[in-house]
Amino acid sequence: MGVGIEVSELNAWYGSNHTLQNINLRIPANHATALIGPSGCGKSTFVRCLNRMHETNPVGRVTGSVLIGQLDIYTQASPVEIRRRVGMVFQRPNPFPTMSIYDNVASGLRLNGYRNRVVLDEVVQRSLEQAALWEEVKDDLKKKSGASLSGGQQQRLCIARALAVDPEVMLMDEPASALDPVSTAKIEDLIFQLKSQYTIVIVTHNMQQAARVAENTGFFLNGRLVEFDATHKIFTNPRDKRTEDYITGRFG
């Protein structure tokens, strides 16, 4: 079962660049939440604050609190524990190039000491099927490396890798930006299935995609959360003029 996320007074910096300013937001459990906004507005930075990835940047700094379920991730747990519960798919695919496809998907479980072959085989197959990649790679799971796949296949491999550890929350930073329409549709189907059990946060530049998969949508602009509401409201009757301008394509 997924858990909700409650963000309050979140601020993030890259050096002196105040990238996120006073973000307050409640992301409901077992729903998909879309984040939209123009390039450079801080969407990636925001999702990276949800699994404490932002602080791995040498100049990254965060203040404020993020509750995942009941847990304050910045004070009550270590980053390692958090990241085991909060999976992430990065904006740019980053499979492990020296590992086979199989090992890439199994890497999360192996990392945590999981060695049972039969279960690993099952998990790898299930994750690759969920990520709509199984049919394309099933014949050379252990022969081909993660780097030998196409960009879109690599992204789906990364999705499978994140799914394999069965996280409670799934952060997806533009998971479909390098995919063709068919794979994109499969990923959207996946999000549809997943959201009954996981909490999903998806960053996207594709408004239709946000409208199709997410119950709630947040609009970011220049490091601030301008508006957060039910997706249909954002797209049909936004409260803020800037949101309306953005979704109607008047700027961005």
Next chain:
Amino acid sequence: MEIRIQVPNVAGESERIQKPAGSSFPDSGSSQSPARAFLQSRRSSAFADRIFSAVILLCALCIFAIVALILYELVSGSRLSIDKFGVAFFFRSAWDPVNGDYGAFPFIYGTLVSSILALIIAVPLAVGVAVFLTEMCPGFLRAPLAFVTELLAAIPSVVYGLWAIFVLVPLLRDSVNPFLIRVLGWSGLFVEPNYGVGMFAGGVILAIMILPIVSSLTREVISAVPQAQREAALALGATRWEMIRMGVLRNARIGIVGAIILGLGRALGETMAVTMVIGNRPEISRSLLDLGYSMASVIANEFSEASDNLYLSALIEIGLALFIVTIVVNALARVLVWAVTRGAPVRGA
């Protein structure tokens, strides 16, 4: 001014291309943008390209020529000894200038053993230093520490030799060796007599000398691993050590093997410091604390004393042996890299 990419004006299609209404953009037919005019005025440079490849090819061939020349000189210089002892020269243990009886085996053994010893000591240390410097070191310490490690490489080897004689050898003789004898004596590798100087001292000084090159190359390879790989491991819940193993070392391993090979190359050919501490006795002993000799050392030590032609020729043949050993070791290392990487489908970053 805003730069826009224009649709090429294909003959016959030009009338179909419409200018945007109210465009202030100059008509490409009459006046072109300066960048485009410049690019179009350049001729194809196929000729320059051909010259360039010819020059490069020449440089590459030079390398082969030099190697062939060295080999030729070594073989012709050792003619006498080759005629007298044949291939057996490389496997004989005799070294008796008085009676004109020579063999290269103790020297080959000494060079290989001291170099391998050096690798065993230096590689874990060098990789540790590199990982520390790139992944864990606080920022303000990084540059000074890296600088100091690299400075080690700039010290002349005779200075290492002196330091070894005055500091390292007494230290080994009085503290380290007795300990090794007590703990590892059962293996036969560390047994009395303990002179201080010897094969082990040679290995240790070589280890110190190759440490900087192995660690600075490893550091470069490690910093070339994309940040995204580290993040990928971290996002799966890796601890820092797991991240280093999975996201960093695994990706860098081929480069690290390359660094080790370069270090080994340096160890095999190192002369001065080794000569000063290895003991200079052409014998093969199981104990690493015993005296030994290396190929480079014997050439350096005895070349000026070589009184007759056979002696000189035997020394040159040792040079040939060193040449061959270096090539064989490098080839083996390459096979190793190939074998290691064959299982996993690919090369690292």
